[in-house]
Amino acid sequence: MKRTKFIFVVLTLLVGFNLQSQEQAFQFIDGKTSDKIHFQLINNLIVIPIVVNNMTLSFILDSGVTKPILFDNLNGLEVLNSENKESFFLKGLGDGLVVEAVKSTQNKIEIGKAVKHHQTIFAIYNGSMDYTPKLGVPIHGIIGYDVFKDFVVDINYRSKYIKLSKPKRQDGDLCRKCEKIPLKFHNSKPYIIAEVTIENKQIPVKMLLDTGASDALWLFEDASKDIVSTDNYFQDFLGYGLSGGLYGKRSKVEALTINSFILNESLVAFPTGESIETLKKIKDRNGTIGAEVLKRFHLTFNYKESYLILKKNANFNKAFSYNKSGIDIEHHGVRLIKNYNYKLENGRLVYEQTPAATNYITNVNPQNDFRLVTVPAFEIVNIRPNSPAQLIGLQLGDVILEVNGSDVEKYTLQEVIQLFKGPDGKKITMLVERQGKPFLYEFYLKDLLN
Known part of the structure; x- marks a missing residue:
């Protein structure tokens, strides 16, 4: 029988659990003493592949979290060990109420060539903790202390890899610039x-x-x-x-x-x-x-x-930047567009794949020479009061179609956000869809800290 507990904990940026565990440590397989794992760097966050109970997922490497956390965005897929589960209610950073969580033990977890059995994982049932729409790529969870405590962890942000090594005492002199x-x-x-x-x-x-x-x-x-x-x-x-x-x-x-x-x-x-x-x-x-x-x-x-x-590293002297538009956007579902990219092959009309298209609808309209495809929908989810975007009339729920004359299907979510971090006075033109109608706006980035 499941037991339900009410636990109120305060978190760092995401969440932290002050729980002690007797779990075993990660161990390298095949006699290795180190392993290099390449990562994606998205909005400054390290996203690495993690295998949980033989299912490959994407986790954020987070030194501010003490126990692995799985988000409830797997469309009902059962990942965690169904035995030895306990239900919790947690409260952390933010302006909302408590959220439901489940503690699961006896899970197998693999990172590169390292494996650990009997891993405790917490599953969070809270839509606001779904990082997939916020980062534009699938994010299934976060992991931190369990990796850092068992390895010496090298993080190379420029080459986008982490190196996990067996802990050892630092002998000899440091490098000249270390x-x-x-x-x-x-x-x-x-x-x-x-x-x-x-x-x-x-x-x-x-x-x-x-x-x-x-x-x-x-x-x-x-x-x-x-x-x-x-x-x-x-x-x-x-x-x-x-x-x-x-x-x-x-x-x-x-x-x-x-x-x-x-x-x-x-x-x-x-x-x-x-x-x-x-x-x-x-x-x-x-x-x-x-x-x-x-x-x-x-x-x-x-x-x-x-x-x-x-x-x-080479990033050291780069200027700090922030979003000067005043809007936050997320990847919310998909939208339909007409794809006119086609060519003739052996007398047949062949449609070329749009780079950002995620799926094709099979119906083709030969009279108008287009076919419908689905591409990511980037939606405005937050607007700062008195910001350039708010003053010009952009609204919550607007779906961005074009930025500076280019269809957003050519961009990732992070590339669009990066445009908003440009220099003071940079001109932004934006075509959006609102209730099925297009609206064109023009505004200028404003540095409020200049």
Whole structure:
């Protein structure tokens, strides 16, 4: 019989479970001592293939989460071990209520050439935690501590791979441009001491390192420590937590300093809300360093020896950017278009495949020389008040057809979003569909932090 428990936990960006486990560790097969796994980098997030009970899925590698989490977006496919399940209700970051979850034990999980049996996995039944529409590719879950604790984990953001190695003590000298930083842990999550400069004040901060947070920095406002936003900020939607949407102030700090590495004019968010107030009480935590900062380094995590090695990469000096349009878009289903791409072969009309098409409808209209195909639908799901997009008349639910004269079927979701991170004053033209009718808009990106 299933047992139902009511557990209220506070999460980092996504979710964290303060649960102890006697599970075995990951083990390499075939006598290997290391393995390299290539990943997709989408919105700064590392997406790796994970095999759960012989089914290949896509997981975000998230150093801010303690137990693997499976999202309820598998269309009813049974992935987890059906035995030894317990139901929970969890509350985390966001403005929503508690959500349902299931704890499943005795699962087999494989990452590259490493395997682990008897893995505990949590399944979350909450549509807001479905990252597939937000990232534009299938995302089935997140995994963190179970990988980091069992391996030395090298993350190469430039070449898009992680290397998992058996833990060993760091012997000899570091590379000339590398720096070794001690890690502290709370609830199995890694923290470092860094420094932020706000209004010419250099302030030491204790920061969670979170590869699953796409932003650069989150800081929790604390006037007693001079951690406060300046007048140069705007209110923004920051993303999703377990219990719903997250909001706060978006601004800049004059500098973020990690050992001798100095990142100037770093973006920062000051999240607000009841759940954030609780997070502030966790072991003097001042905030989070996310992947917009971490991707500027080659990283080596060694949890066993409690250190991190940093080496800056070619991303280091790139300017920080953010979405200046004021709209957030997601991949919501598909839309039908007429495909006029055709050619004659041996006297027959042959239709060429549209690159972004996901499916073809077999009916062809020879009189008009087109066929219907389905392509991704990119829908506006959030609009910042008084933003360029909102002031020009764009609305929630608008489906984007064209950006700057090009059909969005030629873009991935992330490529469209990247257009919104262009320079101040960049012109954007956008054709949208609203209630079956087309509307054309033109606006200019505006940097509110200039």
